[in-house]
Amino acid sequence: MSIDIKGVSKSFGPFQALKDVSLSVGEAELVALLGPSGSGKTTLLRIIAGLDAPDTGTILLNGEDATNRGAGERGVGFVFQHYALFRHMTVLENIAFGLRVQPRQIRKSKSDIRDRVMTLLKLVQLDWVANRYPAQLSGGQRQRIALARALAVEPKVLLLDEPFGALDARVRRELRTWLRRLHDEINVSCVFVTHDQEEALEVSDRVAIMDAGRIEQVGTPQSVYDSPANPFVYSFLGNVNLFHGRVKEGKATIGDFEVDAPEHRNTSDSPAVGYSRPHEMEVSRDRNGNDSLSALILQIQAVGPNVKLRLKRTESEDILEAELTREKQRELDLKVGETIYVKPRLVRVFIADPSEGPLNYQI
């Protein structure tokens, strides 16, 4: 079932949580709502579910206006961040709940309900916990039971609010790939909220990046990562280095070096900010060419297969981050306190908007 969100705004007292948000989710698509806390992503999800009502705007489900339909009449499944399992019911009763509260005319027989519950428990690979209470399960197990409960009523849309937010890193990663597989298996439209960019990029078909009640960019994980629409999206999708400079007729001058910025061909002369990711920084011991920056190594940290460098530019005292492979580090044998040369292989240039004040998106 497709979802169309059209011009939705929502305020809580003086706080405007959503500002004229529009978004379409296609049939059987998996879309991530990604943004920092307070960006309105959970509010948007709750409005799709019918748990909150929008101040203005409409929600179309399968092309039909569902704005005034109650949460129970929308055919959606909702998975809460903290699971919201019924604590006084066993796992079996939890999953059966949605089937047992159906009006008598369409309610399944007791044995059918039981069969359906057992099928779902097998689907989430937890058929051995049917008679336990939620308190006796681990976080990851509870989350899967919550998912099974939501799926019991055969929703056309599955909404997940930070589904893996409260779990540890390993379980998170497992459940993430599992969710993707499950989605491909059962073929329902999914919208899930997360503040973890890695999770969003890894699992979803498309990502909608939100900030301060607006959707900043929508696109495939690859397209938002490769061509971010603005500095916010860029900095939210990973660590960044930023360089202040000027852009003039398609050329950006940042400190000592110049880069091509063809998208700013028509800018006569304006302050600009260049962004570069840590792994896009070329590190060397010798100055090669005129366009390298000299920097002092403050910290060296080995993380997994990579080595992270924390650097301080000699001219401007700005802090930079660079990432290199272990082999490269073995070859260079860098030490804290040395001065080295860095050169961004790739710089994305955005016109600095003076009205936005100082840019401090760096995470």
Place this chain on the structure above:
Amino acid sequence: MEERRIRSRNDSGNVFIRWLLIGAALLFLALFLVTPLLTVFVEALDKGWEAYWAAIEEPDALSAIYLSLAAAAIAVPVNTLFGLAAAWSITKFDFFGKNILVTLLDIPFAVSPIISGLIFVLMFGAQGWIGPWLADHDIHIIFAVPGIILATMFVTVPFVARELIPHMQAQGREEEEAALVLGATGLQTFFRVTLPNIKWSLMYGVILCTARAMGEFGAVAVVSGHIRGQTNTIPLHVEILYNEYNFVGAFAVASLLTLMAIVTLAIKKFVEWKTSE
């Protein structure tokens, strides 16, 4: 060796202080709680079981017991329903004036029971706001049973709601929301999700509410008019008997309230134990 001796001396000092403190606490309890409680029963049985039964079986006493039970039988269910509704709306919804409602709930706790009674006299009494209208229509509230029920209800309003609100607040709304998304109606959500989660707090609130409804003196004294056999509740009947130097009678009837208090405490302990499980 030296060290151990010092420690043992310290230990004996600790033991002495410990027993001194425990002794003082026990003595205090005995003097101020157990002795008065025992006195009630000793005085009640001063002239033997026969006199005790006679005092309780006396028509005025039976009528007082009946009236107290009736007042509780009406006030407790009404306040339970009200308390549930108030706690449900306060904890599960956001609406304008919510804080005012929470504050209003505490008025019966904050106001002296005498004033609570007086409020009803000023409203429904012969010289009150709607007293003349009531008199014209031959409706008796003050110095009659309805007044006693009203006063009891007023005084016991906060018990159930006050007990439920913190518990329901701590539980949040997510389980109810989950039930709604799964297609449950409001009533199904209440009976299948909310009520099972709060049943022990609710029980606790009802017990406290009942105890207070049976034992209320001040507010009821003002509206009752002390008409024997008609508008006397148990506490009021005790007072009358005592003022008439009928000590056996007074203590015999009082022992009923005391017994009820002890039973209430026992149930309360049981419920607390159940809640903490």
